[in-house]
Amino acid sequence: MMTRFTIALLASLIALPAFAAGDAEHPQAPPQGWSFDGVFGRYDPQTLQRGYLVYEQVCSSCHGLEYVTYRNLAEPGGPGFTMDQARAIAAEHLVPAGPDQDGNTTDENGLPLTRDGIPADAIPSPYANDLAARAANGGALPPDLSLMTKARLNGPSYIYSLLTGYEPDPHGEEQVGLYYNSYFTNHWIAMAPPLSDGLVEFPDGTEGTVENQAFAVTNFLMWASEPHLEKRKRMGFQVMLFLLILSVLLYMGYRRVWADQH
Amino acid sequence: MSGSETTHPDRRDFLFIASGAFGAVATGAMAIPLIDQMNASRDTLAVAQIRVDVSQIPDGQQVTVEWRGKPVFIRHRSARDIEEAREVDWERLRDPQPDEARINPEHPELLVMVGVCTHLGCVPLADQGDYNGWFCPCHGSHYDTAGRIRKGPAPENLAVPEWVFVDGSDDAVIEIG
Amino acid sequence: MAHESTYQPQAGIEKWMDDRLPVMRLVHDSFVDFPTPKNLNYWYTFGGILTFCLVAQIATGITLAMHYVANDTMAFASVEHIMRDVNFGWLIRYSHAVGASMFFLAVYLHMFRGMYYGSYKAPREVLWILGCIIFLLMMATGFMGYVLPWGQMSFWGATVITSLFGAIPIIGDPIQQWMLGGFAVGNPALNRFFSLHYLLPFVIFGMVVLHVWALHVPGNNNPTGIDAKGPQDTVPFHPYYTVKDAFGLVIFMLIFAGFVFFAPNALGHPDNYIPANNLVTPAHIVPEWYLLPFYAILRSITFDFGIPFTDIIFIKAKFLGVIAMFASIGVLFVLPWLDTSKVRSMRYRPIMRFFFLIIFLPACVGLGWVGAETPAKVLYQQGEFTYYADYFEGEELTTLTYDTAEERDHAVESLVAVGTEVEIRDGTPFQFQMVHLGLILTIVYFAYFIIIMPLVGIIETPRPMPASIAESVLPRSSASAAAAE
Numbered sequence: 001m002m003t004r005f006t007i008a009l010l011a012s013l014i015a016l017p018a019f020a021a022g023d024a025e026h027p028q029a030p031p032q033g034w035s036f037d038g039v040f041g042r043y044d045p046q047t048l049q050r051g052y053l054v055y056e057q058v059c060s061s062c063h064g065l066e067y068v069t070y071r072n073l074a075e076p077g078g079p080g081f082t083m084d085q086a087r088a089i090a091a092e093h094l095v096p097a098g099p100d101q102d103g104n105t106t107d108e109n110g111l112p113l114t115r116d117g118i119p120a121d122a123i124p125s126p127y128a129n130d131l132a133a134r135a136a137n138g139g140a141l142p143p144d145l146s147l148m149t150k151a152r153l154n155g156p157s158y159i160y161s162l163l164t165g166y167e168p169d170p171h172g173e174e175q176v177g178l179y180y181n182s183y184f185t186n187h188w189i190a191m192a193p194p195l196s197d198g199l200v201e202f203p204d205g206t207e208g209t210v211e212n213q214a215f216a217v218t219n220f221l222m223w224a225s226e227p228h229l230e231k232r233k234r235m236g237f238q239v240m241l242f243l244l245i246l247s248v249l250l251y252m253g254y255r256r257v258w259a260d261q262h
Numbered sequence: 263m264s265g266s267e268t269t270h271p272d273r274r275d276f277l278f279i280a281s282g283a284f285g286a287v288a289t290g291a292m293a294i295p296l297i298d299q300m301n302a303s304r305d306t307l308a309v310a311q312i313r314v315d316v317s318q319i320p321d322g323q324q325v326t327v328e329w330r331g332k333p334v335f336i337r338h339r340s341a342r343d344i345e346e347a348r349e350v351d352w353e354r355l356r357d358p359q360p361d362e363a364r365i366n367p368e369h370p371e372l373l374v375m376v377g378v379c380t381h382l383g384c385v386p387l388a389d390q391g392d393y394n395g396w397f398c399p400c401h402g403s404h405y406d407t408a409g410r411i412r413k414g415p416a417p418e419n420l421a422v423p424e425w426v427f428v429d430g431s432d433d434a435v436i437e438i439g
Numbered sequence: 440m441a442h443e444s445t446y447q448p449q450a451g452i453e454k455w456m457d458d459r460l461p462v463m464r465l466v467h468d469s470f471v472d473f474p475t476p477k478n479l480n481y482w483y484t485f486g487g488i489l490t491f492c493l494v495a496q497i498a499t500g501i502t503l504a505m506h507y508v509a510n511d512t513m514a515f516a517s518v519e520h521i522m523r524d525v526n527f528g529w530l531i532r533y534s535h536a537v538g539a540s541m542f543f544l545a546v547y548l549h550m551f552r553g554m555y556y557g558s559y560k561a562p563r564e565v566l567w568i569l570g571c572i573i574f575l576l577m578m579a580t581g582f583m584g585y586v587l588p589w590g591q592m593s594f595w596g597a598t599v600i601t602s603l604f605g606a607i608p609i610i611g612d613p614i615q616q617w618m619l620g621g622f623a624v625g626n627p628a629l630n631r632f633f634s635l636h637y638l639l640p641f642v643i644f645g646m647v648v649l650h651v652w653a654l655h656v657p658g659n660n661n662p663t664g665i666d667a668k669g670p671q672d673t674v675p676f677h678p679y680y681t682v683k684d685a686f687g688l689v690i691f692m693l694i695f696a697g698f699v700f701f702a703p704n705a706l707g708h709p710d711n712y713i714p715a716n717n718l719v720t721p722a723h724i725v726p727e728w729y730l731l732p733f734y735a736i737l738r739s740i741t742f743d744f745g746i747p748f749t750d751i752i753f754i755k756a757k758f759l760g761v762i763a764m765f766a767s768i769g770v771l772f773v774l775p776w777l778d779t780s781k782v783r784s785m786r787y788r789p790i791m792r793f794f795f796l797i798i799f800l801p802a803c804v805g806l807g808w809v810g811a812e813t814p815a816k817v818l819y820q821q822g823e824f825t826y827y828a829d830y831f832e833g834e835e836l837t838t839l840t841y842d843t844a845e846e847r848d849h850a851v852e853s854l855v856a857v858g859t860e861v862e863i864r865d866g867t868p869f870q871f872q873m874v875h876l877g878l879i880l881t882i883v884y885f886a887y888f889i890i891i892m893p894l895v896g897i898i899e900t901p902r903p904m905p906a907s908i909a910e911s912v913l914p915r916s917s918a919s920a921a922a923a924e
Binding site for chain 2: 502505520524528531682685
């Protein structure tokens with residue numbers, strides 16, 4: 001009798017994320033799907049390592065990862081680098097430094113002081129601030145990627161589609177400093193096609209196609225947004241199992257208690 | 263329902279005990295995250311070990327670095343400092359400890375200590391006091407060149423944190439903590 | 440159903456305490472031995488579930504506040520710190536965010552149950568009004584909590600909602616500035632929202648105590664709406680309803696945990712993972728799902744209130760929308776006096792039941808849908824847009840018709856170039872937009888309370904009712920047993 005409004009309510013809940021997304025094409029997941037989807041979803045450390053390589057060699061020239069630290073690369077449920085590898089990666093990068101002993105915040109060329117990174121450092125943006133980033137990119141701001149897969153609807157599929165979705169404008173139009181991408185809202189994006197076949201060579205022998213690069217870096221960015229996903233899903237399974245058993249026990253208890261009343 | 267089923271009082275008891283136990287476990291499990299969140303977070307733990315290049319400290323000088331929210335003195339002791347520290351009849355000190363127990367024997371010049379007075383937590387001043395070591399201005403504790411308490415109210419020597427030379431750094435970099 | 444106390448202090452300490460502060464007696468009489476109608480169904484478990492929700496929100500909220508920084512430059516980063524570095528921080532924060540949604544889900548079901556079984560009717564009016572106050576406080580708390588992560592939707596949600604107060608004539612602007620501590624949403628607003636978001640749950644807790652008190656004076660209503668007449672109609676709260684509530688709660692927790700662990704962001708909006716930016720508005724601002732129906736009512740009022748066919752306007756559309764939105768909650772407060780029927784439960788009110796289940800509930804859900812969509816979205820269109828250009832060719836009026844404005848303008852240009860005087864006009868098709876649906880549903884919402892409810896109560900002939908709760912229980916069991924044979 002009253003179940004019908006529960007159904008209606010739940011239906012309205014589920015229908016909620018169906019927001020209009022401009023006239024962009026609906027993002028497509030890659031053919032192999034996402035290993036992190038589903039109840040038992042996990043990350044593949046090899047893919048995450050390849051993804052880090054793509055980020056490092058391509059994305060990091062414009063985008064930072066301000067909420068991801070080098071030590072995260074060695075934490076469980078992630079790319080599975082060793083702590084020494086993470087330390088070495090950190091040391092290869094310069095991060096903003098505090099004032100030196102004389103109180104200077106800039107070097108003799110007037111540039112902000114930097115030092116070698118340590119594992120505790122966040123992966124910095126290549127730009128000093130947003131305005132510098134805009135100035136270097138024709139007015140467009142390359143966003144930080146730490147949360148990108150959660151900041152877009154169907155995040156992972158959207159990013160994968162965007163990275164593989166560059167094509168000539170079907171009407172033959174061209175715009176200065178903008179590139180046609182059927183998955184981007186209103187189709188014209190300021191980011192030049194970042195990937196090309198063979199741009200990144202994977203040491204593990206995976207072919208360096210655009211699709212493989214996009215797939216790897218999307219996995220990496222998903223991990224960057226949701227580093228505790230594996231732990232969350234594992235714990236979730238245990239919690240659900242526990243609650244199911246408890247609910248059976250309580251239902252049996254309920255039937256017992258009420259037996260004399262029915 | 264009813265009728266065909268026979269009543270087992272045991273089962274009712276079992277059900278209640280089992281449900282109660284599960285409920286208690288559930289409550290406990292829900293409390294764990296709420297309590298554990300107050301423990302040091304991962305970013306705090308990530309800087310619980312720090313690495314310092316000690317190869318550039320001039321003879322007879324010290325640097326102060328911050329470690330776990332406290333100052334750590336890293337002193338490159340002069341030959342005279344070491345000599346003074348070893349001349350003492352350490353067994354008669356308030357907190358008896360030979361100089362060798364407070365340093366790495368292969369690098370006796372390097373003294374690493376938490377720069378917090380063991381009396382009431384002030385930061386002692388270097389190169390002061392009656393023993394050419396450290397002097398705490400708060401209540402007048404004097405430490406020698408090995409950081410041992412020699413005079414004043416402090417009960418213990420300045421603490422020596424765990425530290426090691428980092429592998430492959432050619433004894434230039436130490437890791438504290 | 441106030442009843443004689445049956446508490447028997449056992450040990451010496453219990454006796455000692457009972458003479459000084461009889462708190463054990465209160466608990467015993469309220470939650471152990473309290474006589475409760477024996478026919479309560481699962482819709483009655485939401486009281487217990489809501490208590491759990493409140494306690495869970497307070498517990499997770501206090502722990503989050505140990506790490507959260509209420510400062511516009513640090514709030515977003517502090518939430519990420521919780522999500523990444525604080526031990527179990529992701530679990531606590533997801534539980535708190537999903538918990539808000541689950542809290543509202545439960546409170547809506549609790550309210551609909553109360554409406555269906557007439558639990559607001561005498562002598563439970565104060566109980567109902569206290570519930571409405573709790574609901575109002577929950578909405579304020581939920582709204583301010585959503586601002587705290589300081590994402591794009593936080594910022595712009597706060598901007599939109601606070602600008603509602605700016606719609607109040609004359610005093611609107613000063614009130615808005617007073618609320619924000621400035622001219623726009625910023626650090627002062629964030630700080631005070633955090634302060635109030637921390638305070639209000641404890642006010643809610645106090646209201647819940649009163650709510651439970653007000654419940655325990657007349658006792659529970661029940662699906663028949665008939666008062667319990669004696670011990671044959673009731674069972675002690677414990678163990679009969681403690682075990683039933685516990686079972687209901689665990690089922691609810693299964694759904695809760697399903698969201699927390701497997702779809703923690705499904706009920707939120709992706710834009711809130713973009714840090715707040717006061718220079719860029721998201722394409723589509725929506726509040727959290729539980730506020731959508733009220734947001735829809737607010738946006739559906741697009742006309743001024745005045746004397747028709749004159750320029751005299753009493754209330755501008757924006758303010759009228761605000762009034763309508765608050766009235767949609769306010770009308771709940773007077774519900775006990777709008778219902779004229781002598782019968783409580785809709786189980787015996789076929790007409791009212793039809794209006795409730797077939798008209799009112801779908802209208803509420805529909806308003807939620809309207810609230811989530813763009814107001815101008817076209818649901819139905821008759822005809823096409825046409826673009827005309829009229830000009831005189833000599834004495835004869837010529838009309839050109841085009842499908843797009845560009846084509847027409849192009850043609851007009853060439854006509855004007857040769858010196859022709861051209862007049863243009865557009866043909867607009869009939870469009871039924873989301874905002875129109877919203878207006879209809881808003882009218883349905885109010886009509887249900889203000890017209891249908893008082894009227895039906897008078898004209899409706901109720902179905903025959905059982906003489907007592909006990910009687911209502913027995914025939915059903917034997918009937919179902921008969922059906923099973």
